[in-house]
């Protein structure tokens with residue numbers, strides 16, 4: 215695996231303070247390597263967006279980082295501790311090194327300006343020396359990348375469909391040519407042909423420009439196909455991490471297994487969809503032990519009392535990690 | 550003489566019908582086009598025919614930007630049509646605002662694409678539902694009537710006990726709960742038709758199943774006619790009786806959901822099905838596969854391609870495809886399975902073979 219570009223260590227994020235605090239992200243360890251696509255999946259409310267906003271310090275109040283560190287490794291120069299950057303340095307970091315496509319970003323285009331104006335502004339801010347003609351050509355290129363005909367450049371956001379607005383946001387993120395791209399549910403409003411096309415473009419660009427992608431979605435089937443590694447989040451913690459193909463072929467955590475069986479299948483016989491019984495945990499009253507145990511079909515003695523920690527499941531599984539008592543080697547790893 | 554077989558689907562009562570539905574949006578004239586006389590327009594929807602039936606779910610799938618939401622808005626009479634007719638229970642209807650619009654909305658309710666934006670953040674669930682009941686005259690006379698009506702609405706969307714949800718603000722609900730509230734609000738009108746625009750695409754898989762099961766249940770218990778707009782064709786297979794496929798403003802294929810998803814006939818539908826995420830096709834090759842299929846770009850809707858709008862991307866395009874608009878043609882494998890594609894016209898295919906000889 216290539217060298218790390220972003221290391222997240224024991225990150226904790228709360229909403230609120232003191233007894234009222236909701237622990238939305240707990241002790242998360244995650245490493246993004248240069249040039250890889252790391253998928254992050256999990257149920258609604260599991261803390262995926264909170265993690266993304268925490269590590270870029272864009273948390274809306276009352277969100278606070280209550281522990282851990284985030285280390286960024288620039289292409290040249292010493293590692294940077296993102297959580298202790300001064301506001302000015304933080305702005306540079308965000309602007310030059312990372313770009314985020316927010317969840318629901320399709321509603322964050324400015325309704326009173328044309329798409330062209332907004333896109334050209336971003337390009338100008340990023341490449342101040344260029345001519346208007348060059349910027350316009352680049353804007354057209356970017357829109358073509360996300361499958362929007364150049365004759366729609368002068369549309370206002372309300373004149374575009376939901377999926378088209380989402381694609382404009384992706385184009386804007388790519389305009390910055392960052393080292394790290396964080397995408398939070400960027401393709402939820404898109405048909406599969408378009409999704410595939412955009413993800414294909416993203417993969418091609420990544421090969422050319424070498425950036426790394428943290429791709430957040432609840433669509434696990436999409437991730438399996440397009441990411442190098444996948445991390446699964448449940449109740450604020452990472453519960454499994456593995457190379458994409460291995461995760462699909464042999465899920466170790468029962469929650470991952472449940473997620474993989476919640477999709478209607480397009481091919482093959484129609485099967486009854488089970489989903490995952492029960493409801494997501496209440497962050498204010500987390501179950502003891504493994505947070506998944508009340509819903510887990512395979513829960514047994516230690517599960518409701520002791521917390522399994524994320525660790526390698528056994529000697530024969532390099533590059534994998536799981537937090538589940540079915541794989542006790544994992545829990546045996548000292549913290 | 551043919552006698553109807555028992556397994557032929559019963560033809561259900563038509564509730565809402567669109568005939569030749571068309572919408573062109575005018576757009577600002579770019580400098581370059583000052584020379585042309587006509588004002589440019591976006592051909593968002595062209596000549597769409599569809600019928601929604603009582604107790605039946607019709608799925609509308611297709612490319613992002615192909616006009617699905619516009620069809621829903623036209624059916625809800627939120628936009629004036631450029632051309633075409635909308636018939637409710639057989640009567641042609643055109644309404645613009647005011648009392649006639651409210652009367653129409655009592656019968657035909659639209660649920661919007663985005664559960665994050667469709668509820669007002671400063672109002673509680675109680676406020677949203679009470680308002681819907683009042684506007685449509687379903688709130689009853691007394692406070693007790695209203696409470697009973699509210700409880701019944703929430704029960705229909707499985708948000709029980711009602712007291713737990715009534716005084717919550719939208720941000721205190723999960724995405725799936727919010728979408729259920731939006732559906733409950735639509736049901737407050739006691740409609741005949743539900744137009745659901747991507748009701749689940751923003752929701753995660755486990756919640757998604759719950760909302761889709763709810764829609765199926767509403768169809769079965771309340772006999773609603775439902776238009777289910779989605780870009781997830783696999784969910785259309787599971788939840789819709791009939792599936793229609795849209796490309797660049799036009800319907801290109803239609804038929805029973807199992808038929809359309811398992812034996813797609815139109816080359817665009819085939820591309821759509823082939824592109825569905827398939828975990829068995831793992832990392833890397835997926836990108837290359839896409840390129841080989843040559844799945845090009847969506848067309849301009851300001852100057853849509855002549856003939857079949859899919860021809861510039863179509864791997865099977867024949868000479869005629871570039872000039873003549875294909876009509877609905879029977880595919881021939883199942884009754885009611887049609888495709889707007891010249892491949893299903895034997896004469897055209899034979900002529901194309903001649904040329905290639």
Ligand SMILES: Nc1ncnc2c1ncn2[C@@H]1O[C@H](COP(=O)(O)OP(=O)(O)OP(=O)(O)O)[C@@H](O)[C@H]1O
Pocket residue numbers: 229236238256257258259260261262263264265275276277317432497724753
């Ligand atoms: N401003 C807030 N105040 C209190 N709790 C919050 C706030 N924002 C988020 N939360 C809670 O934090 C948890 C994690 O939320 P987050 O948005 O990170 O989830 P997610 O995994 O991104 O879910 P989704 O798939 O729905 O986007 C949720 O339980 C949510 O209710």
Ligand SMILES: Nc1ncnc2c1ncn2[C@@H]1O[C@H](COP(=O)(O)OP(=O)(O)OP(=O)(O)O)[C@@H](O)[C@H]1O
Pocket residue numbers: 372373374375376377378403404405574575576591592593612613614615616617618619620780850
């Ligand atoms: N008010 C408007 N003015 C101009 N063009 C518009 C307007 N509303 C929609 N359009 C255009 O009409 C076309 C169809 O849009 P529509 O929203 O119906 O697509 P859709 O199929 O719902 O797409 P999505 O899956 O992305 O939601 C798009 O090209 C869009 O840009």
Ligand code: SF4
Pocket residue numbers: 815816817857858859860861863864865866867870875889890891892
């Ligand atoms: S009509 Fe022609 S171009 Fe259009 S889909 Fe059929 S074969 Fe392809």
Ligand SMILES: [Mg+2]
Pocket residue numbers: 262263264317398
């Ligand atoms: Mg989120």
Ligand SMILES: [Mg+2]
Pocket residue numbers: 375376377617618619662746
């Ligand atoms: Mg739409």
